[in-house]
Amino acid sequence: MVDVILETRNLTRHFNGFTAVNDVSVKVRRGHIHALIGPNGAGKTTFFNLLSKFLTPSAGAIVFKGRDITDATPAQIARQGVIRSFQISAVFPHLSVLDNVRIGLQRKLGTSFHFWRSERSIACLNDRAMDLLASVNLVAFAHDIAADLPYGRKRALEIATTLAMDPELMLLDEPTQGMGHEDVDRIAELVKKISADRTILMVEHNLTVVAGICDRISVLQRGSVLAEGTYAEVSADERVIEAYMGSGPQTLAGVH
Ligand SMILES: Nc1ncnc2c1ncn2[C@@H]1O[C@H](COP(=O)(O)OP(=O)(O)O)[C@@H](O)[C@H]1O
């Protein structure tokens, strides 16, 4: 049996009579990197906002590990292990890179143990924070102020602060957006690496990244699921090709 960690059932969202997300039923398998792609205006961001609870669905349900989370708050789903990078775990620009990760770890641990009073637990926290920085290749930047990091490194830090909360399902909203080639490759590699022991659902525009690291792809168009499958499957689908042809500069050509 396939282990589904997250499922949407007929998820729908209207805005003043306009249907941005229309009857979307998607299953995300545990351990997968699952991508959500589609032309501009397809409803990707709206769908993501429904999942991460920034928007309420007009109809349908969201089920995480068999439990209905349709009416849960962002904080409630975070406690259950669903964390959206770049919003829940904002980076504090005036703090150091290391402190940002430490704060993420403290949020995960909660405040009930007063662990900051014990030097041993602080040392333990530092070790864990440095491990996380190592996993996103930021050790050399540990004592830099977050605001001073180059753009690609800032996104890596955001991923580290999200990882600090140890999500079971990580929601990534266009992790490579606005990046040059080198950063795109680095972030894609990083996402692949951190997916080893968790599930990732990501909106991603860069089809080379999608082709390179994603196990399964759902293609949205005009609020509905147009196609679903591996990259090889969806990129060979006539309807998908057509949808991308009509959407300007973004094409499937040249991506294998
Ligand atoms: N808050 C809103 N109010 C009205 N229409 C919206 C709102 N948010 C999104 N939409 C519309 O829903 C459609 C899907 O938008 P969006 O989810 O941002 O698409 P994508 O992220 O795939 O580009 C678009 O036509 C957009 O104009």
Ligand SMILES: [Mg+2]
């Ligand atoms: Mg969008």
